[in-house]
Amino acid sequence: MSSVWFRTWKSTPKIDCGLCGRPTCSSFSRAVLVGDLNVSACPVLGLAEFVNVRKELETSRARRMESRPRTAPDRPKGGVLYTRPCKDTDERLMAEFRVYNGIEPGEPVRFPEFDPGILCDMMECLHVPFEEVKCSRDLGYGRIKASEMSITVLQDGRVNMRRVASKDLVSEIFEKIERVIIGAVVCECCGCDLLSILAGCTIREVDPSHPVFDAGSSFSLEKDIARRPLTRGNLESAVGSPASMTMDMLDLLHDQLLWEIEQCMDGAPSQRSKEMDSDKARCIVADLMQSDACKGKETIVLKALSLLRTVLAGLDGIKDVAFMQSQLGEDEHRIVQSYIEQVMDGVLTEVMPDTDYSRVMLSYAHLNKVNNAVRLLNRWDHS
Ligand code: SF4
Known part of the structure; x- marks a missing residue:
């Protein structure tokens, strides 16, 4: 039988756009289950097509609130x-x-x-x-x-x-x-995972007061590094040449993401670039985490992993928007194109579209994910 956490996550839009203030639908569903957030915090769930999903989530929350928490x-x-x-x-x-x-x-x-x-x-x-x-x-x-x-x-x-x-x-x-x-590892204060907190895509800036920064039994995380932005130069000076594959991969992904956004802006999404295998990309950073070069530098390597996950999510987001474009009416298409232009610079407007325009709202949600990736990659480049 699947866990209550998994079942509840299944009752979310699974877009991971971050508009609810939590970085992923998974962390949103955890916060809803323990009563930290209301279902209404997710603007996507406000769309008419999600009415049943919303009800399922409300039911799971009511059941869960009756159970007692275990102790550490x-x-x-x-x-x-x-x-x-x-x-x-x-x-x-x-x-x-x-x-x-x-x-x-x-x-x-x-x-x-x-x-x-x-x-x-x-x-x-x-x-x-x-x-x-x-x-x-x-x-x-x-x-x-x-x-x-x-x-x-x-x-x-x-x-x-x-x-x-x-x-x-x-x-x-x-x-x-x-x-x-x-x-x-999930943080006890907010229900977000450590990687999302390190990416800085949560409501709180990267703040080492999250209890999850004390996590780890065989090593400790350096909290002061958590606050510093991740740049190519920072990673290189901390870990040295063993980080070169990770750095090259992030550069490649940066180019790929910008290329995909441009294609989407031109309305020509059919030609795909040569895609990086996301499992392989993740494993390159996982290998670095296990290397001797990473010892004592875990936080900065985890930040690289969190950037990687954000960029991979951004790539998925832009592909979804490219696919949805063909279903948009003329006015909707014009609005979404203006969002795509903003995303190219990582400055997507915070003014959300009206939930009456469902397809525009969904495109906006996916584009917020892309925007987060572009924002972080702009910092990464700033060595
Ligand atoms: S706002 Fe986005 S991340 Fe949050 S639950 Fe809704 S779809 Fe998921």
């Missing part, structure tokens, strides 16, 4: 909950670790530990020495297999390992996994 468990040193001989073979170890999410033991926990979409995107980048990685977006947990070992990442932040050869290997594997999935 103890914070284990180095993340270790236990390490002991395996039940089936004494020569191997079983162990349990926990990815710390920044919530003090005993405090109420309102949200799940991980955003399931980001958790799975990132877990699927865990290659060597793992042979098989499976992750369920419905349930928000993942399984990994490597030779005799089996590892499970649970929704409450625990990482369970079986049949591991040595104590050192247990810690090494945990750190490797934690480095790759830490961006999926």
Whole structure:
């Protein structure tokens, strides 16, 4: 059975435009479920075609408000909950670790530990020495297999390992996994994931007072770096040449996004540029997170990952707008074209269209996502 968080996310427009003040529909649905936001905060849900979706969301919220929050468990040193001989073979170890999410033991926990979409995107980048990685977006947990070992990442932040050869290997594997999935940790104050907060697309500017900045059991995040804008120069000076693939990829994506916007502005969306494989792009940054060069520089590499996700979302957004253009009437087309021109410079108007014009409103929502990507890329270029 899928989790209540997943079911509620399914009752959202799934555009991730950020117009509700939350960066993604996933964080919006979490905030609605715990009562931090009203369903009406999403302007897209105000459109006539979403009336049933809106009702489903209201029902889920009413049910959820009746349940009691659990309390945060103890914070284990180095993340270790236990390490002991395996039940089936004494020569191997079983162990349990926990990815710390920044919530003090005993405090109420309102949200799940991980955003399931980001958790799975990132877990699927865990290659060597793992042979098989499976992750369920419905349930928000993942399984990994490597030779005799089996590892499970649970929704409450625990990482369970079986049949591991040595104590050192247990810690090494945990750190490797934690480095790759830490961006999926959800902040207790707002329900946003760490990556979205680092991208600066939330209602609050990148503010290290979010409890999620204390997350991490095998390493800590540098809070002062969180505030600084991510530029090519900053990343290069912090991480050096191991970051070159990430930097080149972000430059390529920048060019691709601008090209797609221009095509959309000319009304010629049929010719597509050579697209970058988004899974491959994510895994390049995930590999960097696991490298020695990243140690002590985690926050800036996570910022690069958050920029990458924002740009990939922007590329999806402009493609959706290009597709929708053919369905617009003459007046609607003119309005949307003026929005596209604004987006080219990252200055989309904050005055939203009337929800009576459904197709214009939907185009505007997608374009807001593109606008966020252009805004961040403009800073990135400013080395
Ligand atoms: S405003 Fe955008 S991000 Fe927020 S719930 Fe609506 S569609 Fe999703």
